Amino acid sequence: MVIIVGAGPIGLATGIALKQRNVPFKIIERGCLVNSIYNYPKDMTFFSTSDRLEIGGIPFISHGHKPTRREAMEYYRRAAESYELPVHLYEEVQNINGKDGNYTVVTDKDEYAASKIVVSTGFYDIAREMDVPGEELPKVNHYYDEAHAYAWQDLLIVGAGNSAVDAALETYRTGANVTMAIRGDGIKETVKYWVKPDIENRIKKNEIKAYFNTEVVEFREKEVVLDTPEGEKIIPNDFVLALTGYKPNFKLMRKFGIELSDDEKMMPIYDSETLETKRDGMYVAGVVCGGMDTSSLFIENTRVHARHIADDIQQKLA
Structure with missing residues (x-):
């Protein structure tokens, strides 16, 4: 069992990639589905075109050249439904104990055994x-x-x-x-x-x-x-x-045992090919990988994380 922490676009994409490889998983999210996008301004239009926000091979058709917040929420909801992703909403991960192959994920509602962990918590929840x-x-x-x-x-x-x-x-x-x-x-x-x-x-x-x-x-x-x-x-x-920007939840990442760089970027330290951190069996995915450099990573250039992580997990669990 793989536990994915965070039901943003990249957390969902990772779940889809694992499902395509027949690897069992659960996605646990402290808020609603794609919680960060939900908290964007109501009339926001994305910088990216809709095709660059697609996950799981599901076409994203928007009315305009650039999709809106509302269209994105509908799209990711449809993607999760299409793949029947096991998503636990409004459940907060409080700690992750154990080691590679034998993790215990503790939430405010339950405990889950996991062999691997994927942390995809984004950066929009904490303001600078x-x-x-x-x-x-x-x-x-x-x-x-x-x-x-x-x-x-x-x-x-x-x-x-x-x-x-x-x-x-x-x-x-x-x-x-x-x-x-x-x-x-x-x-x-x-x-x-x-x-x-x-x-x-x-x-x-x-x-x-x-x-x-x-x-x-x-x-x-x-x-x-x-x-x-x-x-x-x-x-x-x-x-x-x-509106001075936002930052990842560094306190939570440290609690999970993820080592951060000691410079001002505070980037999680991970293998650039597999996205595995120095805590064996624990991966990072999505914009959280950029640390304080929140302007360098987006949905469109982190979608590939899902495939890299799923490939590595599939190989190690085989």
Whole structure:
């Protein structure tokens, strides 16, 4: 029995690959199916085309050139149903004891014996906090859902990546008074090519106020303090979207016995061909493999992990 921790696209793809090789497995997920995608903004459109998000040989047909969040959730749900994947939802893995060939997976609901483990927990569940005074205020949010709640409000958006830019444009067009605080000297080059000119034009026309080379000093109840190249600025503020990125659950990986690199990337150490970590019989799959370098790995370039892992497990269990 193989236990896959995480029911995101790559966890599902790994399950499909194991099923195609007649290797028994279970997938355990602490939230809903493809939980990270579920928590994306409601109107989000993927950067990738639908064919690059496909798993298990199941065609992904979207209405537009780029699929939406809703279409992706439906697609992965259909993929899991088509392969009749044994997925346990809303069950949290708390610890993994034992050794290769004789693991015990402890969850908040049960215990499972496993010969191999695949950890595919992604990185979207934990926000990169800013460690700024006032960050704990209810008005500060590290996740963006939809624009309506910010209509006619003074909104500060921290960040200059895709999430921050999408939120800035959507809330601006819903009537928010949008200000952006950006650490660098411009919008990130990785922002979607069809969106980048839009945000830059809004900033150029001062429809969205942007402070570049700027740090947040403090969040207050009705204002925000910024450290800008022109000196300290205090601006009126009702809400903050601190869209500064996300990170894997390093605490959980260490608890599982996965060794991490000692540099700032904190990448799990694994065999590049098999994805097996230094804890024998335990593999990593998907974007979690990138550690803090969360912009280097995506669904489309980690789908191959499923095949590599399944091939290695099949060979070792034969």
